[in-house]
Amino acid sequence: MSVIHTDKLTRRFGDIVAVRDLDLEIGAGGVVGLVGPNGSGKSTLIRVLLGLLKPSGGEATVFDAPISHPSAYAARIGALIESPAFIPSLSARTNLRSLARLRGISNARVDEVLEVVGLRDRAREPSKRFSLGMKQRLGIAAALLPDPELLMLDEPTNGLDPAGIVEIRDLLRRLGDEGRTVVVSSHLLSEIEAACDTLVMIRYGALLFSGPLRELVAQAGECIAAVPEHLEDVERLAAVFSSAGWPARVGDGRVVVTAPASTSAEVNRAAAQAGITLSALRPHEVSLEEVFLRMTGEQSGDNGRPAGAIGAEIPTTAEKSAKAKVSA
Amino acid sequence: MIRALRSELIRLRNPSTLLSGIGLMVFLGLLATTIVLVTATSGEAGGPPHANRVTLAMLEAGDGMFVGLQNFVGLLGIVALTVWAIAVTSDYSSGLIRLLVQAEPRRWRLLAGKVVALTGFTSLATLVTTAVVLVVARPIAGMAGVGTDAWTTDLLRTVVEGYVQLTLSVLLWGVVGLFVGMITRSTGIAIAIGLGYLLVFEGVLGLLLDSAARWLPGAAFGAIATGGTADMALGTAVVVSLAYVIVAFAVTVITFWRRDITA
Numbered sequence A: 001m002s003v004i005h006t007d008k009l010t011r012r013f014g015d016i017v018a019v020r021d022l023d024l025e026i027g028a029g030g031v032v033g034l035v036g037p038n039g040s041g042k043s044t045l046i047r048v049l050l051g052l053l054k055p056s057g058g059e060a061t062v063f064d065a066p067i068s069h070p071s072a073y074a075a076r077i078g079a080l081i082e083s084p085a086f087i088p089s090l091s092a093r094t095n096l097r098s099l100a101r102l103r104g105i106s107n108a109r110v111d112e113v114l115e116v117v118g119l120r121d122r123a124r125e126p127s128k129r130f131s132l133g134m135k136q137r138l139g140i141a142a143a144l145l146p147d148p149e150l151l152m153l154d155e156p157t158n159g160l161d162p163a164g165i166v167e168i169r170d171l172l173r174r175l176g177d178e179g180r181t182v183v184v185s186s187h188l189l190s191e192i193e194a195a196c197d198t199l200v201m202i203r204y205g206a207l208l209f210s211g212p213l214r215e216l217v218a219q220a221g222e223c224i225a226a227v228p229e230h231l232e233d234v235e236r237l238a239a240v241f242s243s244a245g246w247p248a249r250v251g252d253g254r255v256v257v258t259a260p261a262s263t264s265a266e267v268n269r270a271a272a273q274a275g276i277t278l279s280a281l282r283p284h285e286v287s288l289e290e291v292f293l294r295m296t297g298e299q300s301g302d303n304g305r306p307a308g309a310i311g312a313e314i315p316t317t318a319e320k321s322a323k324a325k326v327s328a
Numbered sequence B: 001m002i003r004a005l006r007s008e009l010i011r012l013r014n015p016s017t018l019l020s021g022i023g024l025m026v027f028l029g030l031l032a033t034t035i036v037l038v039t040a041t042s043g044e045a046g047g048p049p050h051a052n053r054v055t056l057a058m059l060e061a062g063d064g065m066f067v068g069l070q071n072f073v074g075l076l077g078i079v080a081l082t083v084w085a086i087a088v089t090s091d092y093s094s095g096l097i098r099l100l101v102q103a104e105p106r107r108w109r110l111l112a113g114k115v116v117a118l119t120g121f122t123s124l125a126t127l128v129t130t131a132v133v134l135v136v137a138r139p140i141a142g143m144a145g146v147g148t149d150a151w152t153t154d155l156l157r158t159v160v161e162g163y164v165q166l167t168l169s170v171l172l173w174g175v176v177g178l179f180v181g182m183i184t185r186s187t188g189i190a191i192a193i194g195l196g197y198l199l200v201f202e203g204v205l206g207l208l209l210d211s212a213a214r215w216l217p218g219a220a221f222g223a224i225a226t227g228g229t230a231d232m233a234l235g236t237a238v239v240v241s242l243a244y245v246i247v248a249f250a251v252t253v254i255t256f257w258r259r260d261i262t263a
Helices: A042-050 A092-103 A107-116 A132-144 A162-177 A189-195 A213-219 A231-243 A261-273 A288-295 A316-320 B002-012 B015-038 B064-071 B073-094 B096-103 B107-144 B155-184 B187-215 B217-225 B234-258
Strands: A002-013 A016-027 A030-035 A057-062 A077-080 A150-154 A181-185 A198-203 A206-212 A223-228 A248-251 A254-258 A278-284
Touching: A002 A042, A002 A181, A016 A042, A016 A057, A016 A181, A016 A198, A016 A206, A030 A042, A030 A162, A030 A189, A042 A057, A042 A077, A042 A150, A042 A181, A077 A132, A092 A107, A092 A132, A092 B002, A092 B096, A107 A132, A132 A150, A132 A162, A162 A181, A162 A189, A189 A288, A198 A213, A198 A288, A206 A213, A213 A288, A223 A231, A223 A261, A231 A248, A231 A254, A231 A261, A261 A278, B002 B107, B015 B064, B015 B073, B015 B107, B064 B073, B064 B107, B064 B155, B073 B096, B073 B107, B073 B155, B073 B187, B073 B217, B096 B107, B107 B155, B107 B234, B155 B187, B155 B217, B155 B234, B187 B217, B217 B234
Parallel strands: A030 A181, A030 A198, A077 A150, A150 A181
Antiparallel strands: A002 A016, A002 A057, A198 A206, A223 A254, A223 A278, A248 A254
16 A cells, blocks of 8 residues: 655745655555755655645645645644744643644543653643753654654654664654554664665655665675775775776775675785785675765765756666655 | 634643733733823823824713723734734744644634634733723722713623724734734734834825825724724724725635745
8 A cells, every 4th residue: 555655746946846756655664764965855745745835746645645635644644844843831741732632632642642752751841941852752742643654754863862862763663563654854874774664765856766775775786895004095095996997985994895795806906906905805784874975976965956957967776766666 | 623723722821922912901901091091181181192182071971991992902903913923923933833734734724723712812801901991990080080970871881892892903903913924924024014004104194195094904993992983983994994804814814825834
């Protein structure tokens, strides 16, 4: 069953194309990571799906209902969009009760969600006294109020301390395991990697990848990490590998070469022929962050967005994933 | 709509909103009543320079205790305008509007709930103001030498009539606040526009338009509070005000319905 389906979904802000011809399908259940550089259109996509923004083109459905009629599915969705918004002078409980009234939800459920996010003991305090992390928890509690089948969380771990991040990660996993669909956008890729089964990656509003996380990492190919004996040789070593036809990048005093482990001997030989002694040569497990940086051009979205013609530079992977299906 | 109303009422029960809104209205009501009664003389009595002159005979009539409120109704109206505008703009500035529209995408229900809740709040504020003025007007009148014998004649009718006219007039200012708040989405700009129009622009227009100025919103709303003026009968004032309200509501609803939530 498709929970979210988009077909050439587009949203423009004047000349800026925030979401561009997006074809996406997200199935029921599991945790889906929505990643992309700043300004890539993640929040805009979530807002369009929630009915806060009207699309400029294309179509989309949520729970098989068109997004032009969000009231058909609003009761089945909980969302946290950007920073949590509450009335500062009202207590956490009163803020949630106000939202519960709007949704026709009982006060008992308010206390339940406060318990889930660990704010039950602070429920009487005005939200203005809350730290950023506590406000974030309150925002997640608000999203959980309708006991949603689909939870859309935009940067849910913002402001949380490491213990809080782990708690929220566990909560997301638990919700996903219960059969709910959790779409979580975050720039903390290690968190996405730890919490998500599937991934949707966008840049300039266009789809870069959509599918199982392991498939994306596998797509990046096998890698070998070569550490030169002398740190000053690291750039030269990368140039040697590149000229030999192996894509190579430098990081943390080592060169990561995209090549199968079976070519280790050849890699070692190429280094030796260039007069560089290696102190270590081992298989390298590619992280989501590395894949992300490679796919998004290793550039901040804020700085990298080309003026006007947004989305003009669509990588090959996007073409390959023109209609990728995420079955979580 | 009932859910939206109940949700809005919880937010309006915020002590700071209640105390500042109602407290300010009571304070201004008392101030207006005191100024009008204390500055009363045997000839012409006190009152704002641009308003109809208040005579001692008017103050000593059956509804004399409310003359101050009626003639300074614009002050109470400004409080209502501010409260209604903030009720809209704060949803945008805090980002709460995201949660509200997501929870209830039928935006007209949200707006209807807000209008009914604010109407209740404003009616309560004018009720408290009327009650306080009713209690303190007599001692002030005594100190100012204004006769109050006629005040007890048909007191209930006078109080109900005065309250209804006052509330209706103040509510109309509130609708202006809702309209300006929705258009601007900024508390500061909304209040500045509201005050600028009412305190400055309409006065200037009044000088330019002469008798036609009675058709302007502020004049029509004021005429309702006083139960009609020499320039405009109560019925005419209600019809003119209703026309303004319909236009303001229509623009507000269409704006809210069509606008993207980018807050």
